[in-house]
Amino acid sequence: QKEVEQDPGPLSVPEGAIVSLNCTYSNSAFQYFMWYRQYSRKGPELLMYTYSSGNKEDGRFTAQVDKSSKYISLFIRDSQPSDSATYLCAMIPMNRDDKIIFGKGTRLHILP
């Protein structure tokens, strides 16, 4: 079983819709969770960083962590064509310094 599973997509949604992106993980040692956005031919850009179960909101983005189910989500409200990108989840375990584990990314297309 892979440590982090992420559906590669592509996911196509109409402009203005709510987008839900998800990752599941198998290692209960993961304690810190991140979402990155990567545009084509660019490096990943940190969107959200959380370290506890529950929700964290930043503008149109909400990160949700459910440690009991080993499941994290990123919600994008009022989606825009500029949100079209690949979204990578990432996790850091306790007691394993310098080992961030990345999902393979979900390609998202927002249709005008």
Next chain:
Amino acid sequence: DGGITQSPKYLFRKEGQNVTLSCEQNLNHDAMYWYRQDPGQGLRLIYYSQIVNDFQKGDIAEGYSVSREKKESFPLTVTSAQKNPTAFYLCASRGPYGNQPQHFGDGTRLSIL
């Protein structure tokens, strides 16, 4: 503005040639990383360094070498021993604590001539 600068943006390698990818950061970060990104494979760790003059192999270090002579700089050499070097290479850095997120440069695309 603080950040990570990778150069060049595009690089071409001839058979049997070594090439070096540059990564410079002005974030005052101790830890730096090199990843390779291939379509459908996600990010794979090549090498990382937690401090000057020290570095460790990642998951796919064969055919690559690095140096860390300065805090700001972590160049990656793709040697002729790397038989499939065509990929997008990303450099990242992190603050002083292991639970902090990594920040990335904008990558170098390496292709074979």
